[in-house]
Amino acid sequence: MGNKTSKITSQDRAILDLKIQRDKLIQYQKKLQVISDKETEIAKQALRNGNKRGALLALKKKKYQEQLLKKTDSQLLNLEELTQSIEFALVEKDVLSGLELGNNILKEIHKEMTIEKVEKLMEDTADAIAYQNEIEELLSGKITREDEDEILEELRQIEEEQLEFPRIPTTPLNIADVEIQSTSQQKAKSETVQKETKKLEVTLI
Amino acid sequence: MTDLFNFPSIHNFPPFYTLQTQPTTRQTQIALWSEIILAYFMHHKLYRLELSESLNGELFDNKGIKRRLKLGTLQCIIDAMVKQGTAEWDLQSKKNVALIYWRKPEEWATIINNWVFNSGMTNSILTVYEIAHGDITEGLDFHGLDQTILLKSLDILVKRGLAQLFQGTSTEDMGVKFFGTNG
Amino acid sequence: MIKCEMCEADLRSFDVNNLDFENDAETSKNFKPTVKSDFVRLAFRDGGSNAFYEKLKSAMAAKEWEKVHETSNIKVTSDFDPGLGGLVGIIRNAEQSQKEQKETLNQAFKDLDGLMANTSEMVKLAESIRNKLSKELDSGTSTDETSAFRTYLIELGIPNPVTKDSAGSTYHKELARQLAEFLDNFLEKEKGMMSLTDIYCLFNRARGVALISPEDLYKACSQFEHLNLPMRLRKFSSGLMVVESVHHSDEQIAQRILHHIKTKGPLTAIELASLDKMSVVLVNEQLQMVEEKGLICKDESVEGVRFYDNLIINFRWERNN
Numbered sequence: 006m007g008n009k010t011s012k013i014t015s016q017d018r019a020i021l022d023l024k025i026q027r028d029k030l031i032q033y034q035k036k037l038q039v040i041s042d043k044e045t046e047i048a049k050q051a052l053r054n055g056n057k058r059g060a061l062l063a064l065k066k067k068k069y070q071e072q073l074l075k076k077t078d079s080q081l082l083n084l085e086e087l088t089q090s091i092e093f094a095l096v097e098k099d100v101l102s103g104l105e106l107g108n109n110i111l112k113e114i115h116k117e118m119t120i121e122k123v124e125k126l127m128e129d130t131a132d133a134i135a136y137q138n139e140i141e142e143l144l145s146g147k148i149t150r151e152d153e154d155e156i157l158e159e160l161r162q163i164e165e166e167q168l169e170f171p172r173i174p175t176t177p178l179n180i181a182d183v184e185i186q187s188t189s190q191q192k193a194k195s196e197t198v199q200k201e202t203k204k205l206e207v208t209l210i
Numbered sequence: 211m212t213d214l215f216n217f218p219s220i221h222n223f224p225p226f227y228t229l230q231t232q233p234t235t236r237q238t239q240i241a242l243w244s245e246i247i248l249a250y251f252m253h254h255k256l257y258r259l260e261l262s263e264s265l266n267g268e269l270f271d272n273k274g275i276k277r278r279l280k281l282g283t284l285q286c287i288i289d290a291m292v293k294q295g296t297a298e299w300d301l302q303s304k305k306n307v308a309l310i311y312w313r314k315p316e317e318w319a320t321i322i323n324n325w326v327f328n329s330g331m332t333n334s335i336l337t338v339y340e341i342a343h344g345d346i347t348e349g350l351d352f353h354g355l356d357q358t359i360l361l362k363s364l365d366i367l368v369k370r371g372l373a374q375l376f377q378g379t380s381t382e383d384m385g386v387k388f389f390g391t392n393g
Numbered sequence: 394m395i396k397c398e399m400c401e402a403d404l405r406s407f408d409v410n411n412l413d414f415e416n417d418a419e420t421s422k423n424f425k426p427t428v429k430s431d432f433v434r435l436a437f438r439d440g441g442s443n444a445f446y447e448k449l450k451s452a453m454a455a456k457e458w459e460k461v462h463e464t465s466n467i468k469v470t471s472d473f474d475p476g477l478g479g480l481v482g483i484i485r486n487a488e489q490s491q492k493e494q495k496e497t498l499n500q501a502f503k504d505l506d507g508l509m510a511n512t513s514e515m516v517k518l519a520e521s522i523r524n525k526l527s528k529e530l531d532s533g534t535s536t537d538e539t540s541a542f543r544t545y546l547i548e549l550g551i552p553n554p555v556t557k558d559s560a561g562s563t564y565h566k567e568l569a570r571q572l573a574e575f576l577d578n579f580l581e582k583e584k585g586m587m588s589l590t591d592i593y594c595l596f597n598r599a600r601g602v603a604l605i606s607p608e609d610l611y612k613a614c615s616q617f618e619h620l621n622l623p624m625r626l627r628k629f630s631s632g633l634m635v636v637e638s639v640h641h642s643d644e645q646i647a648q649r650i651l652h653h654i655k656t657k658g659p660l661t662a663i664e665l666a667s668l669d670k671m672s673v674v675l676v677n678e679q680l681q682m683v684e685e686k687g688l689i690c691k692d693e694s695v696e697g698v699r700f701y702d703n704l705i706i707n708f709r710w711e712r713n714n
Contacts, residue, residue, distance in 0.1 A: 012389070013387060017335055021378045022378040024340070025337050025378050028340055092334065223705070224692040225690040225704075228691055228692050230690055232687055234687055238705055238707075245710055246710075249712070277694065
């Protein structure tokens with residue numbers, strides 16, 4: 006019994022005491038009930054035997070038991086309330102200590118994470134981004150106008166491929182633009198366009 | 211509890227009440243009696259067998275065929291059950307009282323522990339009395355469990371580290387605190 | 394006639410109480426106690442002297458005159474002649490009754506001698522019948538009668554009793570052979586097994602003469618297997634000894650008993666014994682054997698022990714609850 010007493014607090018014992026009392030009250034009530042029922046029986050029996058006085062006596066006893074029962078009922082209620090309040094209070098206490106603990110941890114984290122640190126971090130990050138942009142510009146300067154046109158063209162083609170709805174073919178427009186160019190180029194272009202329309206149709210199906 | 215127990219047909223067979231000498235027959239006979247005893251006790255939610263008295267009851271005294279078991283035979287049967295782990299002698303009774311384990315204390319321990327966990331009773335205090343007789347356990351398997359078996363089961367939970375038995379400040383009555391798996 | 398033809402003496406009719414003559418013997422009146430004469434002459438005209446002599450001898454030996462008066466002697470002993478009466482008289486009395494008993498016994502055994510003479514004649518007769526029977530059997534006449542005759546013969550006696558004289562050192566072997574023949578008939582009737590005590594009684598009764606001792610019976614039976622005879626001596630764990638036919642197996646016995654129990658319901662040893670017309674001792678052994686095989690089980694109650702078909706051993710409880 007003595008080796009794990011660290012886990013059993015005096016509060017636990019207090020609660021146990023209350024509960025044991027409650028148990029005893031319940032047992033007492035059961036006993037009273039039994040006696041009460043018996044008295045009813047005795048009363049009935051007495052009446053059958055024509056013993057009115059005996060019946061009355063039994064009924065009086067029964068009345069008395071019932072009063073006792075009522076009293077114990079209210080006592081039980083008190084006990085129950087008390088027990089539950091204590092239990093609740095314990096729970097609250099636990100919650101509170103939990104909160105406390107959580108709070109402390111948060112504080113610890115905050116200690117590590119100061120405003121200055123964050124600001125510095127953000128600055129460094131912005132610097133890094135700016136630097137990156139510079140590099141990009143330098144790199145992008147090497148690209149000629151021709152390449153840029155090609156790239157744009159490719160982009161447009163891909164965009165059309167990815168279109169879900171059948172658009173009103175912009176081919177006339179394209180053909181109009183292409184009229185300036187040579188017929189061979191025109192043909193090739195119309196072919197590719199046709200191919201793409203077919204592809205579109207296929208995807209539509 | 212009042213509905214009748216269905217005995218197997220062998221219960222009406224006269225030789226079943228004579229301890230057989232042929233080894234295999236005897237073995238089977240004892241095994242069958244063990245089965246019947248366990249089933250009967252489970253059906254009526256009984257835990258404690260008082261041998262001499264029980265010889266007058268419907269289990270061992272078949273008035274229909276006018277045969278009943280002898281005390282010696284019954285003791286033989288219970289001895290075999292003890293070897294199987296389905297019974298235990300009350301040592302003080304000199305082989306007149308035995309506990310019948312149609313559920314072993316280990317099983318009861320697990321059942322009680324599961325109930326405690328599922329009904330959120332972890333970390334709360336319960337009296338030993340209310341576990342077996344309280345309103346909250348009304349209708350549960352272990353309601354009405356014999357005190358000796360209950361204490362054995364609780365001891366097992368204590369050994370498993372899942373509970374702690376302790377006394378109140380004033381009385382001898384015991385209480386239990388259940389910890390749950392994380393202690 | 395009035396005068397004696399030989400000596401011309403006068404003849405008178407004479408009545409003596411204690412002397413008993415069978416023949417017509419003439420006496421002279423000289424025999425009267427009043428006449429003083431030292432002798433009496435008896436003439437046997439038509440013979441019968443031998444018988445008379447015998448009678449006279451026994452009468453003299455019997456000493457009737459002394460005997461008759463002995464009862465009065467005893468009364469008077471105290472008064473006169475102590476040398477003759479009293480103790481001497483009593484001793485003589487005892488000797489007398491002893492002699493008479495001896496006589497009676499001799500008479501009795503004389504009758505038995507007569508019977509013995511008859512028996513040996515009967516045995517010869519039985520033998521001759523047997524020979525005739527075996528001849529008839531070869532020629533193929535009615536077998537029912539012959540088997541009946543054989544039964545009678547066997548029940549009457551063995552034609553050639555084997556005695557220690559006739560067989561000598563091979564006595565037990567010969568006895569065994571004779572036993573085997575004798576038992577062949579019975580073993581079938583008795584369902585293949587007979588207790589040694591029963592055999593002892595039956596065999597000796599059948600023999601009539603030259604009875605065998607229990608030891609001889611036991612020794613003979615022990616020879617059965619050695620001599621390749623179709624039966625064997627068997628000892629049960631309880632100590633009971635039986636002779637059983639080799640054709641009979643325990644399995645047969647078990648099946649027979651099981652069949653009885655299944656058709657007639659659970660049985661006690663006594664009921665089974667009367668069913669099979671066997672001795673209870675034997676039946677008990679057989680029941681134990683069948684029980685050991687696990688075919689039957691027993692029920693003990695105030696009414697006794699009853700055997701049932703073994704329903705326990707294969708019972709499985711089908712639970713549907």
